[in-house]
Amino acid sequence: MSAWNGLGIPDLILRALAEQGFKEPTVIQIRTLPPAVMGRRDILGAAETGSGKTLAFGIPILHHILEDKEWDKKNEEIIQCDKIQEENSDTENNDDVDDSNYVNGNDDGSSDDDDDDVDSNTDDIENSDDDDDNDEEKEEEELVEILEIMWVAFKL
Numbered sequence: 001m002s003a004w005n006g007l008g009i010p011d012l013i014l015r016a017l018a019e020q021g022f023k024e025p026t027v028i029q030i031r032t033l034p035p036a037v038m039g040r041r042d043i044l045g046a047a048e049t050g051s052g053k054t055l056a057f058g059i060p061i062l063h064h065i066l067e068d069k070e071w072d073k074k075n076e077e078i079i080q081c082d083k084i085q086e087e088n089s090d091t092e093n094n095d096d097v098d099d100s101n102y103v104n105g106n107d108d109g110s111s112d113d114d115d116d117d118v119d120s121n122t123d124d125i126e127n128s129d130d131d132d133d134n135d136e137e138k139e140e141e142e143l144v145e146i147l148e149i150m151w152v153a154f155k156l
């Protein structure tokens with residue numbers, strides 16, 4: 001278990017720290033990270049030069065950026081769910097109209113739309129694999145972003 005565990009640091013930042021080769025937090029980081037990250041408190045710290053103060057406040061900043069992004073992502077998902085529900089209710093309404101096909105008699109007793117539903121269900125299954133790949137890709141992109149912030153903003 002990494003010495004960074006238990007300080008409330010998100011996985012993505014833990015991975016970035018591991019990539020940087022930072023095996024354990026410094027004293028100022030151990031003291032500031034739990035209240036700043038888990039306790040969401042403002043922190044004031046003093047320690048000698050070269051003791052790791054930059055990440056002592058940099059990690060909480062990154063944590064908050066990630067939380068904001070997570071919030072944006074959830075909102076996006078909710079909006080997409082709403083759109084899908086709207087589309088479904090539109091489709092159901094259309095189905096009501098198309099049921100008249102059945103009454104009027106398709107040869108096999110099905111409406112043409114039923115076949116479409118099967119196709120679209122298969123599409124959904126294929127799309128869920130794509131979604132997993134996209135999630136992984138997005139996580140990798142975020143990791144690269146975090147590392148860039150660490151290098152550029154925090155000059156690590």
Ligand SMILES: Nc1ncnc2c1ncn2[C@@H]1O[C@H](COP(=O)(O)OP(=O)(O)OP(=O)(O)O)[C@@H](O)[C@H]1O
Pocket residue numbers: 021022023024025026029047048049050051052053054055156
């Ligand atoms: N947990 C850690 N493990 C190993 N190296 C670290 C760790 N945290 C920071 N460092 C490295 O230690 C060096 C000094 O860190 P940093 O610049 O944050 O110190 P500081 O306390 O802010 O110094 P100053 O007061 O001079 O600004 C940097 O090269 C940084 O990459």
